[in-house]
Amino acid sequence: MRKIIYAMKGELWEIFDYLHRHPEVSWEEWKTTRFIEQQLIQEGYRTQTFSDCPGVIGEIGSGTFTVGLRSDMDALWQEVDGVWRANHACGHDAHMTMVLGVAKLFNRIGYQPPGTLRLLFQPAEEKGTGALKFLEKGVADDMDFLYGVHLRPIQEVKSGYAAPAILHGAAQCIEGEIKGVAAHAARPHLGVNVIEVGSAIVQELGKIHVDPQVPASIKMTRFRAGGKNVNIIPDYAEFALDLRAQTNEVMEQLVEGLNDIVKGVAAIYHADIRLRSGVRVAAAKPHPQARSFMERAIAAVLGREKCLPPIVTSGGEDFHFYSWMKPQLKTTMLGLGCDLTPGLHHPQMTFRREDLLSGIEILARAVMETFEHFALQGEMGSARFAAKN
Structure with missing residues (x-):
């Protein structure tokens, strides 16, 4: 898996560079939506977009057991070198690159999940309202697990390390x-x-x-x-x-x-x-089982000693609306170390790009681990999941 990800590096950097050069603020991510949709279609994913808001859903597989992977899309509006403009200073361009990287990786290795894999590219996280809009659209109604990812500043997590949960307030x-x-x-x-x-x-x-x-x-x-x-x-x-x-x-x-x-x-x-x-x-309430799958994925990619305890941060994230509004949904958010400096939302924010490759592998392994666990347990065909349809 790692060799394939590294072989995709040039393509991934092109995606990141495009997203970084074309930032769009909350609720205006229409060009970003079209770009991501084209990337997903190219990889054989079923896609869904919406007429009244930006954002795109990509799916492969079928079945009532559904695992989701979410990325935010919007940029900040801030002054950069004396000019006010949209700017990806919170890492959302990196988050989109990683989730698209998972989509491309699964296509390259021919992975077919024993259930439904749903990729959520969500608008307006910086406004705190994008997740609520997606919940209104029903994208989480039938999901069982949902994973997210966020780059962490160097003060919290250094390059080569990761945390299986981010405890936002x-x-x-x-x-x-x-x-x-x-x-x-x-x-x-x-x-x-x-x-x-x-x-x-x-x-x-x-x-x-x-x-x-x-x-x-x-x-x-x-x-x-x-x-x-x-x-x-x-x-x-x-x-x-x-x-x-x-x-x-x-x-x-x-x-x-x-x-x-x-x-x-x-x-x-x-x-x-x-x-x-x-x-x-909403404050974070990561599910122990989702966190456990993420811990295993981090250990497999970086080594057990590089898997840190959950990160406590005073910042907020609308990702946590998904589990707050849907208590049955098991969620956690990967905190990825990448030597990010000077800090999130700083107009000159930068990070070690190579760590995105590790992030892709961690997210991919967490998704596969989740599907494999429930396939082995025979729970995908149980009445609990069949009742959803």
């Missing part, structure tokens, strides 16, 4: 507005100063207490109030809050605490405070 953006009463600055008692109301909210946020063993934070990240005149008590403000928690349960506690604070502050100041939820990303 939950993230939530909440925006709000405060309506008070305007007044002359010389008569503050006649008004409701929205800046004072906002300050009270900030002070009360520190009184939300959750399990100290679970990393969590809630903080105000934006506040706008007042105009050009400084002698007016402002009566309107807009603000934003960023919430982070390592578990979905603690995230719920943060949101509940915030709602209580807003009600209390509004009552004390006689202000109208309204919240609206923005993008939310």
